[in-house]
Amino acid sequence: MLxxxxxxxxxDVKATLALATEGDREAFGMLxxxxxxxxxxxxxxxxxxxxxxxxLTARVFFRAMRHIRNYExxxxxxxxxxxxxxxxxxxxxxxxxxxxxxxxxxxxxxxxSDQALxxxxxxxxxxxxxxxxxxRKLPDDRQQLLILKFVEHLPNAEIGMIMDRTEGAIKxxxxxxxxxxxxxxxxxxxxxxxxxxxx
Amino acid sequence: MMRNIFPWRRTTESNEFxxxxxxxxxxxxxxxxxxxxxxxxxxxxxxxQLQPLKxxxxxxxxxxxxxxxxxxxxxxxxxxxxxxxxxxYFARRGSGSDSSAVEPQLA
Numbered sequence: 001m002l003x004x005x006x007x008x009x010x011x012d013v014k015a016t017l018a019l020a021t022e023g024d025r026e027a028f029g030m031l032x033x034x035x036x037x038x039x040x041x042x043x044x045x046x047x048x049x050x051x052x053x054x055x056l057t058a059r060v061f062f063r064a065m066r067h068i069r070n071y072e073x074x075x076x077x078x079x080x081x082x083x084x085x086x087x088x089x090x091x092x093x094x095x096x097x098x099x100x101x102x103x104x105x106x107x108x109x110x111x112x113s114d115q116a117l118x119x120x121x122x123x124x125x126x127x128x129x130x131x132x133x134x135x136r137k138l139p140d141d142r143q144q145l146l147i148l149k150f151v152e153h154l155p156n157a158e159i160g161m162i163m164d165r166t167e168g169a170i171k172x173x174x175x176x177x178x179x180x181x182x183x184x185x186x187x188x189x190x191x192x193x194x195x196x197x198x199x
Numbered sequence: 200m201m202r203n204i205f206p207w208r209r210t211t212e213s214n215e216f217x218x219x220x221x222x223x224x225x226x227x228x229x230x231x232x233x234x235x236x237x238x239x240x241x242x243x244x245x246x247x248q249l250q251p252l253k254x255x256x257x258x259x260x261x262x263x264x265x266x267x268x269x270x271x272x273x274x275x276x277x278x279x280x281x282x283x284x285x286x287x288y289f290a291r292r293g294s295g296s297d298s299s300a301v302e303p304q305l306a
Contacts, residue, residue: 025245029241029245032241032244033237036232036237036240037229037231037232040230040232041229041230044230044232045227045230054232054236054240057236057240058240058243062244062247065247127222127226128226131222132226135227146227147227150223150224150227151228151229151230178216178219181219181223182219
């Protein structure tokens with residue numbers, strides 16, 4: 001098994017996973033602590049709001065706990081298994097709620113705000129607003145790729161395992177995604193792509 | 200004074216993706232779930248019951264034979280019933296007594 005990127009507690013994933021699959025609840029708790037932020041981040045960017053991100057993150061881990069005994073090590077990181085559960089739940093969420101266009105972007109600003117001047121923050125928010133709205137219009141697989149790459153900082157090989165594609169296919173998809181983003185930004189009307197520079 | 204919020208739009212073909220990637224990296228940053236949420240969910244997980252694996256339903260050899268026999272018997276009954284139906288249908292057509300084969304007569 002490949003080593004999962006550490007995020008949170010530093011644990012021996014393979015050994016902990018072996019215990020968890022035998023029903024050791026403490027071991028599952030360690031896995032939870034290790035992966036909860038990554039899964040939350042993924043879901044947060046796919047849903048765009050804290051409430052649904054928390055709800056779906058909880059569902060991911062309850063589902064994982066129910067099925068952990070059936071988990072088989074097939075040579076892919078355990079995170080891939082969790083991301084697939086998350087991906088399926090997010091897909092169901094979008095289908096059931098049809099809210100792709102209604103996601104609240106402003107909450108993301110709250111988390112990303114730093115100590116910059118208010119004017120600078122406003123400009124950043126406008127940039128983010130346009131960028132995130134364009135990203136959310138991309139097909140699911142491209143959104144997933146961008147989140148795993150830029151939020152989770154995963155290498156192409158691991159993204160490929162999560163998305164069940166080869167590393168080459170991920171590189172190709174990434175290139176097509178960048179081309180698509182560039183084309184979409186080129187089509188943004190000038191009045192939306194320009195803002196007044198603050199004095 | 201107007202300012203383009205996407206400076207990479209003005210860049211050359213060779214480095215425009217670098218600028219776009221920088222923009223993506225700046226916008227898609229890691230978010231922190233609340234510590235309260237992490238702790239509460241952790242507690243809920245630990246308090247919930249791990250469901251035991253459902254034991255696979257075992258079928259004894261004599262039960263299996265019985266089931267196979269019942270399947271074969273029901274299949275055979277359906278075949279015979281169908282065959283009898285077909286024979287009766289063609290027999291009626293052959294004797295000309297099939298009412299469905301009679302053309303309606305004008306008065």
